[in-house]
Amino acid sequence: MRLLDTETGQFFETNPKVATYAILSHTWDPLKGEQTYNELKGSQGRYPMDTQQPPLSQSFPSPTILGSSDSILTSSSPPSIWDDPNFSPKIRDACAIARANGFRYIWIDSCCIDKGSSSELSESINSMHAWYAAAKVCYAFLADVVAEEDLAYPLSTFRKSRWFTRGWTLQELIAPWDVVFFSGDWRVMGSKDTLADLLETVTGIDRGVLLHQKSLDEVSVAARLSWAAKRVTTRVEDEAYSLLGIFDINMPTLYGEGIRAFRRLQEEIMRRIPDQSLFAPGLGLLGCATPVNTAAQNDGIPHPAFIRRCQLQESSRQSLVPSLTNFRDSGSIRVVPRHTVRRILGLS
Structure with a gap:
């Protein structure tokens, strides 16, 4: 399993059975696309490891229910990978949230799988449910949702989010024990536990299944x-x-x-x-x-x-x-x- 180091921005190979990591669930941008493994690997090669320790601009005491509309990772000198203008803002912010919550590593499907390798892609697809289930927390990033609204309102952006219409996010909702939902500006909207009734209504999935109370x-x-x-x-x-x-x-x-x-x-x-x-x-x-x-x-x-x-x-x-x-x-x-x-x- 290939994880992303939230401190250095470098890849880290490990056994998922012994690793402690956060994981990201998101929808891919249909227009701009997502940063791939090869693109991120190229960025990593341009910066030395010993300069990549970005400080936190603020601290967060709560381990899984947090968020901020401000940038969490700040510039360091000499320049690091976090200053690279080609570095995906979504990946940067996901790393920042995970690191602020005490997670050294995070897995993100768009950049942690070398899709140029058919064998690696096949192995990852067959292992993905297990990887989400083994993660300590899953950050569900709903890019098209506004935090300042009543999520239960019938016409809320939460209910209508593209995240609920994609095939891959089904297992990403069910498999993890702990899912924290973020709006498009990375503000916490709630967890799978606190939003279970609403999630059951939106998805049609029994809340017992969502909360692992039912097999x-x-x-x-x-x-x-x-x-x-x-x-x-x-x-x-x-x-x-x-x-x-x-x-x-x-x-x-x-x-x-x-x-x-x-x-x-x-x-x-x-x-x-x-x-x-x-x-x-x-x-x-x-x-x-x-x-x-x-x-x-x-x-x-x-x-x-x-x-x-x-x-x-x-x-x-x-x-x-x-x-x-x-x-x-x-x-x-x-x-x-x-x-x-x-x-x-x-x-x-």
């Missing part, structure tokens, strides 16, 4: 896919790759395969998870949700006819769907324990 395995495959159904990715393959961690799946990334990536994801889900809600859209079963819930007043158990239809395996390959959008209406599908299914079907 992902307790949520049906179809419901998990519904969380991502209204989100978008720049590359069509990322529609599938961004969900690997949500299903605890590892698979090779093959950019150029297009919609085949989502089919491969579904096939891997079939192999790993004994949950047939995956076939609900393909078999036309989503329309059964209302009568099933209406007829199942006893312990919330689906009607036997519904279960028998969901047991259709021979046409499963034809029942796979080409896109996440097919799961938009599957958020209410629940997991039925195997012993309950067997009892209803009269199996020993």
Whole structure:
């Protein structure tokens, strides 16, 4: 794992299992782009290590709930990497926030992955959920949000933020234990804990899942896919790759395969998870949700006819769907324990 040193601005290679680090969640600027690994590496080479100890302009006692509209890192003499006009302001500010909170290292996807290496990119994508889960804190930077507003207001910039519409930020919201939300001017708006009810409303994700009080395995495959159904990715393959961690799946990334990536994801889900809600859209079963819930007043158990239809395996390959959008209406599908299914079907 390649981390960024918040004191020196240099890269640091380490084992994520033993490292202590903060992590950044953000949306990439569609117009200006983001500073890449190669660009930041070039900047690092222009400054000697021993000059790169930028002082803090102020101190912050709280370790995870802080923010400032002022620049935290100040110029030092002789010039350091922090004075480089080509250095990304977003990366500089993220390093400043992390360092002010006592974190020597931070991971930022846009610059800490060498995307010129297909093997490194594939390894990073398959490891990303685990990296977010292992971070001590995740800073969610919502560049299009204004801090001075009522976040719960139906038309607030928080509710409408682009951050809630991107595919990759789904796992970046769920995986970390501690998420602190920052506005576009780096002011703290709250944490995943304090904003849990609002986040549940905006995303449709059970607050128990958000707060790690409920395991992902307790949520049906179809419901998990519904969380991502209204989100978008720049590359069509990322529609599938961004969900690997949500299903605890590892698979090779093959950019150029297009919609085949989502089919491969579904096939891997079939192999790993004994949950047939995956076939609900393909078999036309989503329309059964209302009568099933209406007829199942006893312990919330689906009607036997519904279960028998969901047991259709021979046409499963034809029942796979080409896109996440097919799961938009599957958020209410629940997991039925195997012993309950067997009892209803009269199996020993």
